[in-house]
Amino acid sequence: MTHTAQLRIARLAANPAVHRAFHWLHLHQPQLRRWHLEILRIPAPPFGEQARAAWFLERFQQLGLADPHIDDAGNVLAELPAASRTSNREPRTAPLILLSAHLDTVFPSTTPTDPTEIDTRILAPGACDNAAGLSGLLGLAAAFRHAQLLPAVPILFAANVGEEGEGDLRGMRHLFTQSPYANRIAAAIALEGGGASGVVTCALASRRFRVTVTGPGGHSWNNAGAPNPILILARALLSLESLDLPHANPRTTLNIGQISGGTSVNSIPESASASIDLRSTDATLLHEAEIALRQSLEQWVIDAPTPAARSKPSAAPPTLTIETIGDRPAGALADEAPLLVTLRAVDRHLNLRTEPGLGSTDANIPLSLGVPAIAIGAGGLGGGIHTLQEWYDPTGRNPALRRILLTLLDTAQLAAQNTTL
Ligand SMILES: [Zn+2]
Structure with a gap:
């Protein structure tokens, strides 16, 4: 299988249209950089991807992709048609390959996003995650179109919403x-940030919660002694430090990522809340960790008498609500899955390396449904991901883009032959 995969890739790489596509990518790095900078200038906070989506729709239209549109969820979609319609199959049910990159960033709408350039580096929130994936997506679509390179089954290009945080x-x-594409996607490739070696083949399960403690509130002097939700929440969160989470094999992690509450320095707050991210390589352990987390919070908010309750037993007791704000399912691509065999063969051909790894990405959804999927870097280098110091350097991103292009073409061929991917 490996041997035949290698032969298929060598044959694909010898195709003149593939050469033209590689050549287009080689010549048009400045165009990809311009797109990259334009993308960054349009903020795309969680649940606020519309402006960036509208920009993408125009690019898909300009490139002459088929049926460019924004779907009910806000995803921007367009198709690259296949070389020839698979004879006996309805075009609307025929398989296709999804190539996607997420539009959203983790940064709120108030974050200035204008990029600055220092030599080849681009500095901006979201410069790598996921402007690298988005500009790579456009670059690949453009290379296919300019080279008149047609895949064996259609490729669905998607600039999608809701990957980060509460986008869930x-x-x-x-x-x-x-x-309408739900049952047609035979395999999915999500472009995620930079890099050219890491490939996510195993979807990390995660559960996310918003924990809120409420109390009667009041004046800091007149109502002194009423339960203070900020204090109670702080104590309850500290208790989570002593949860016994396995560090390795399977690894389970807990992060308290945000905290908020209160209205002014001289008011006893009426509420305080925190958001918590729980992840594990093992679904059962994730479930157990969630139970332990809930028990610990209940014990410290509901059961433990606070100093205030002891001194002023008449005060209304605090309440606790735990809301699930995220639930990312687990899944994994088998080591011998054709998509991975193809990728390894492409990497041998291009002298790159595949390092399969774990991640919580857009690939979680197809993987959890049994659809072969990977999340893969779009080349170049990046750092400071999810911080205001985020940067990206597109130098040398081309091999990664060639890698994705060849993987797409071979996977499309396999899908056209009805091979189980
Ligand atoms: Zn991302």
Whole structure:
């Protein structure tokens, strides 16, 4: 199988149209950089991807892709048609390959996003995650179109919403469950940030919660002694430090990522809340960790008498609510899956390395549904991901783009032959 995969890749790489596509990418790095900078200038906070989506729709239209549109979830979609319609199959049910990159960033709408350039580096929030994936997506679409390179089954290009944080993979979830494409996607490749070696083949399960403690509130002097939700929440969160989470094999992690509450320095707050991210390589352990987390919070908010309750037993007791704000399912691509065999063969051909790894990405959704999927870097180098110091350097991103292009073409061929991917 490996041997035949290697032969198929060598044959693909010898195709003149593939050469033209590689050549286009080689010559048009400045164009990819311009797109990259334009993307960064349009903020795309969680649940606020519309402006960036509109920009993408125009690019898809300009490139002459088929049926460019924005779907019900806000994903921007367009198709690259196949070389020839698979004879006996309805075009609307025929398989296709999804190539996606998420539009959203983790930064709120108030974050200035204008990029600065220092030599070849681009500095901006979201410069790598995921402007690298987005500009790579456009670059690949453009290379296919300019080279008149047609895949064996259609490629669905998607600039999708809702990958980060509380977006909870809603763009992908829609595509794979409600969208007319839901049952047609034979394999999915998500472009995620930079790099040219790491490939996510195993989807990390995660559960996310918003924990809120409420109390009667009041004046800091007149109502002194009423339960203070900030203090109670702080104590309850500290208790989570002593949860016994396995560090390795399987690894389980807990992060308290945000905290908020109160209205002014001289008011006893009426509420305080925190958001918590729990992840594990093992679904059972994730479930157990969630139970332990809930018990610990209940014990410290509901059961433990606070100093205030002891001194002023008449005060209304605090309440606790735990809301699930994220649920990312687990899944994994088998080591011998054709998509991975193809990728390894492409890497041998291009002298790159595949390092399969774990991640919580858009690939979680297809993987959890048994659709072969990977999340893969779009080349170049990046750092400071999810911080205001985020940067990206596109130098040398071309091999990674060639890698994705060849992987797409070979996977499309396999899908056209009805090979189980
Ligand atoms: Zn990302």
